[in-house]
Amino acid sequence: MNLVSIRIITANIERLVPFYEQITGVQAIQYTPDFAELKTSTATLAIGSTKTLQFFGGENIAQPAENRSVIIEFIVDDVEKEFERLRDFISSYIVQKPTTMPWGNKSLLFRDPDGNLINFFTPVTRESIEKFGSE
Structure with missing residues (x-):
């Protein structure tokens, strides 16, 4: 699967x-x-x-702009560069500027216009880099 x-x-x-x-x-x-x-x-x-x-089956199946439990994640080559590229575009949606997480990824958290949480991340520790096959 x-x-x-x-x-x-x-x-x-x-x-x-x-x-x-x-x-x-x-x-x-x-x-x-x-x-x-x-x-x-x-x-x-x-x-x-x-x-x-x-x-x-109808509109009661899902409700738009109601998500508070899912994070949509994108692995990126350089989260700092992505932050600089998108800073003005996402400025009102930023939840957390690039921050290194305890599990080894540097993450940028922001929301889309419907409020869905998005994580752009780059593996930065040896373990995280190995996990994702990055260099």
């Missing part, structure tokens, strides 16, 4: 898709006005409007 995708349900897909394109540098594939995907080499971030919930 492999995890291939995480899907965010949003009430404002027109705002969220460009936000993720900007922070990841990945061009979204917009299949319909209500569904897009940003594909990376390891997984896909899908973004669906609330209208897509009808296919799963």
